[in-house]
Amino acid sequence: ARGTPPSILHPIHYSINPTKKHNSITKQSINLTMGRSLKINVVSARDLRNADADEGGESDPFVVVCFDNKVSQSLARTDVATDTSNPEWNQEFEVDVSKHIKEIVAETGDEPKMLTFCVYDGDVDAAEPLGVAGFKFDELVKNGKYEGELEVFQGTGYVTVAVEMKKVKLSSML
Numbered sequence: 001a002r003g004t005p006p007s008i009l010h011p012i013h014y015s016i017n018p019t020k021k022h023n024s025i026t027k028q029s030i031n032l033t034m035g036r037s038l039k040i041n042v043v044s045a046r047d048l049r050n051a052d053a054d055e056g057g058e059s060d061p062f063v064v065v066c067f068d069n070k071v072s073q074s075l076a077r078t079d080v081a082t083d084t085s086n087p088e089w090n091q092e093f094e095v096d097v098s099k100h101i102k103e104i105v106a107e108t109g110d111e112p113k114m115l116t117f118c119v120y121d122g123d124v125d126a127a128e129p130l131g132v133a134g135f136k137f138d139e140l141v142k143n144g145k146y147e148g149e150l151e152v153f154q155g156t157g158y159v160t161v162a163v164e165m166k167k168v169k170l171s172s173m174l
Contacts, residue, residue, distance in 0.1 A: 036166065037096050037097055037167075038164070040075065040092065040094075040161070041092045042078050042089050042159070043088075043089065043090055044087060045157055045160070046160075048130055048152065049085070049131070050085050051123075052083075052121065060080050060122040061122070062077065062079060062080045062081065062119075062122050064117075065116070065118075066118065067100065067101075067104055067137065068116065069132060071118055073107075075095045076095060085157070100112075112137050113138075114134045115134055115136075115163065117133045118132045131153055131155020133151060140163060144164065144165050145162070148160070
């Protein structure tokens, strides 16, 4: 299962916690994201499901970062880690969060509720879902950052991330 993962990904259908309702982001929170960027570091994962065991290998995982599991509107994507269930990416991305939120609201009429980390096995012919991890976006808006290990649902393992909301520098907006 080697090679570059395909550019077309199928969403992972999930429910992070079906017993709890996800709080909608308030208009005040949306205003707080204006002129802000997200600094996202996808650090590593551990104990991921081995999607290639029947082929005698291990998974070739990568992560797509997006709001509400909408991989077609991805914020960032890691490189593929070859033959491992315990990848180390340590890849940093900086994304204009207000731009992405405006696009989501324009398309869906709703504000994003979760920042999700969709884990895939990067096979040559198709990207196979390994699971999804995530946290409430309004918690990030309120606290300014999140660092830690997230459990992978609809799969096994954990993804370690660090996310910080930062003010966009005027020079980067020119």
